[in-house]
Amino acid sequence: MLGALGLLALPATRADAAGTAKKAQQPQQQQQPHAAVWPHASLVPGGVARLSLGPAAVRPTAFAGDVPLLVLGDTIEWTALVGIPLAATPGDASITVRAEGRPERQIVYTIAPKQYREQRLTVAPRTVDLSPEDQSRYERERDHQATVIATLTDMRPDTALQMRVPVPGRRSSSFGLRRVFNGQSRNPHSGMDIAAGTGTPVLAPLPGKVIDTGEYFFNGGTVWVDHGGGLLTMYCHLSRIDVKVGDVLKTGERLAAVGATGRVTGPHLHWSVMLNRAMVDPALFIAA
Numbered sequence: 001m002l003g004a005l006g007l008l009a010l011p012a013t014r015a016d017a018a019g020t021a022k023k024a025q026q027p028q029q030q031q032q033p034h035a036a037v038w039p040h041a042s043l044v045p046g047g048v049a050r051l052s053l054g055p056a057a058v059r060p061t062a063f064a065g066d067v068p069l070l071v072l073g074d075t076i077e078w079t080a081l082v083g084i085p086l087a088a089t090p091g092d093a094s095i096t097v098r099a100e101g102r103p104e105r106q107i108v109y110t111i112a113p114k115q116y117r118e119q120r121l122t123v124a125p126r127t128v129d130l131s132p133e134d135q136s137r138y139e140r141e142r143d144h145q146a147t148v149i150a151t152l153t154d155m156r157p158d159t160a161l162q163m164r165v166p167v168p169g170r171r172s173s174s175f176g177l178r179r180v181f182n183g184q185s186r187n188p189h190s191g192m193d194i195a196a197g198t199g200t201p202v203l204a205p206l207p208g209k210v211i212d213t214g215e216y217f218f219n220g221g222t223v224w225v226d227h228g229g230g231l232l233t234m235y236c237h238l239s240r241i242d243v244k245v246g247d248v249l250k251t252g253e254r255l256a257a258v259g260a261t262g263r264v265t266g267p268h269l270h271w272s273v274m275l276n277r278a279m280v281d282p283a284l285f286i287a288a
């Protein structure tokens with residue numbers, strides 16, 4: 001019976017057992033996420049879990065630790081989206097769900113291991129071995145960024161979370177790479193780099209509100225956009241910023257221009273997507 005209870009707690013991502021029974025001789029095919037569903041589920045560090053919360057008359061609340069999660073859907077079927085941090089330990093993880101008139105419950109999901117490759121880069125030495133002045137600047141900026149990251153607004157994103165690519169160009173699959181700058185290990189790469197020339201317009205991938213702009217030591221010219229419910233996006237190394245805090249953007253509206261500011265090897269857009277304070281792979285939000 002424990003096994004059956006365990007199965008009930010699994011997210012509904014497996015092929016229905018009855019549906020696959022008649023194909024028992026064939027290797028079991030893993031059900032792909034529905035093509036029209038964004039973000040795609042990817043149960044690895046840096047991925048997104050989509051956990052079914054079932055029906056409820058009122059939108060349930062869900063938490064990873066004490067961080068509120070984005071809950072989408074309708075009274076027939078609610079889904080919690082969980083951004084899985086790159087630093088997450090593979091294995092079982094859980095969220096807490098509170099629905100009106102029902103006892104609090106946990107939903108368990110399993111994070112699979114993923115080995116991200118290593119990337120070695122050569123950059124200006126002063127951006128790897130920081131002077132005391134740069135070190136204290138970086139620490140101030142890190143503390144400021146922590147407050148930006150904690151932004152949580154009630155504004156709910158549309159249930160259609162497919163994002164438009166913010167600039168055309170070759171999209172690297174560099175999310176999650178373990179980075180070695182000038183021979184020294186640093187934090188993993190927590191976004192997607194898109195090749196584009198300086199001055200290329202950067203367009204909002206979803207409706208949102210600008211919550212931060214600035215010139216930062218590592219990230220250079222930077223814009224943060226809040227899409228609601230703990231879904232944020234960040235654009236870095238910009239040559240020009242065309243928006244200010246408080247501006248409300250429509251999908252496709254210009255917010256900045258590509259550049260090569262901060263710690264870079266050349267002009268490109270660095271694009272990060274953050275969900276419940278975890279940087280997740282932007283590729284999960286865009287059509288291939």
Ligand SMILES: [Zn+2]
Nearest residue numbers: 191192193270
């Ligand atoms: Zn980058």
